[in-house]
Amino acid sequence: MxxxxxxxxxxxxxxxxxxxxxxxxxxxxxxxxxxxxxxxxxxxxxxxxxxxxxxxxxxxxxxxxxxxxxxxxxxxxxxxxxxxxxxxxxxxxxGTATPRLEVADIVETVNRAVHVVAVRPEFRRIVIRYDHDGLTKGYFDSRRLQQVVINVVLNACEAVALHTGRIHVRSLGRQDHVEISIWDNGPGVPESIRHAIFQPFVTCGKEGGTGLGLAIVQKILHDQGGEIYLEPARKDGTLFRLVLPFVSPSG
CATH class of the missing domain: 1.10.287 (Helix Hairpins)
Incomplete structure (x- = not known):
């Protein structure tokens, strides 16, 4: 190409x-x-x-x-x-990469992203669950949000054990923003790199990893006025939280 x-x-x-x-x-x-x-x-x-x-x-x-x-x-x-x-x-x-804000469905967007990852043969045995609460339709760039969710869920799938892996994706639609949490039961992010996890070329040692994924996810969210957070260390895995402006059509 x-x-x-x-x-x-x-x-x-x-x-x-x-x-x-x-x-x-x-x-x-x-x-x-x-x-x-x-x-x-x-x-x-x-x-x-x-x-x-x-x-x-x-x-x-x-x-x-x-x-x-x-x-x-x-x-x-x-x-x-x-x-x-x-x-x-x-x-x-x-230089025209501005967000395309249009009325879209958050459930459809996240479902498509989860499906893209879940159907990959190597991840078929990983249990991926998705739940949603709150508003479903609002103004946001569904194409870019789908790309962001795909890459965070893909990272989660690569972090968990293929036979016992569990991932829980949850979205919450509010009047002014949407929150998406992505949890996995993998080993967690090492304490030594937690402070730099969103910097380019920082990787947990994944084979073939470039360390670009989360850095670019953060950039795409920042371009839309959003943010991604790595929640405090947990004993049961890793939790990322994504926040994105979300304007209800009725609001």
Whole structure:
């Protein structure tokens, strides 16, 4: 895949680090900073992996009509997510990445995000629960919120044990803001990095991790007037809390 004449994804879905590094050093008006570009390029691999897996299932297995329909739907969803990510990248590159505030449904947005992660084969045995209280419809950028929730839930799935992992996502819609809490029963964030968990390139040692995920999640929320918090250390896992402005259509 090429953007502005440079390869950013090779045939295996990996990022071209050298090209990205050169680009981040070249000042261009409105161009996105290196870490944010790296996050989006890296994030494209998730739907690409899903498309590859589902297409192989369609080609290699004797499936009934309903199963084929389900797989085709998942492929369409993955393509739509890639399109959203590419659109965001174009907006960032042009310096036009402003939140698109429109009436959206918080339950639908969070449900879609949870589904994107939950259907990945390696996470099928993790129990992910989602609950909502309060208002459901309001003005917010559902596309970016979905991306934020996907990445925090993905981090949670990668932190828990695959056979005993539990994740609880809960949203609360108020007149002026929405709160989303994401808890997992993993080992928790080490005390030595808790103070720096939202800084770029800080990682808990996850294999293949870049340490960009939470830093970019925080940036996306800040761009919308929101915030993400790591709650005090718990014996039963890790809890992140997201707060985002949320204006009720009736308010």
């Amino acid at each position: 090429t953007i502005n004449g440079q390869t950013v994804l090779d045939d295996y879905g990996d990022t071209d680090i050298q090209a990205r590094g050169r680009d981040s050093r070249e000042p261009r008006a409105g161009w996105v900073d290196g870490p944010l570009a790296g996050f989006i390029y890296h994030d494209l691999r998730h739907p690409l992996t899903a498309i590859l897996a589902y297409s192989e299932l369609l080609a290699e297995h004797d499936l009934d009509g309903l199963q084929r329909e389900d797989l085709c739907r998942e492929i369409r969803l993955a393509v739509c997510r890639m399109n959203d990510l590419i659109s965001l990248l174009v907006e960032f590159s042009k």
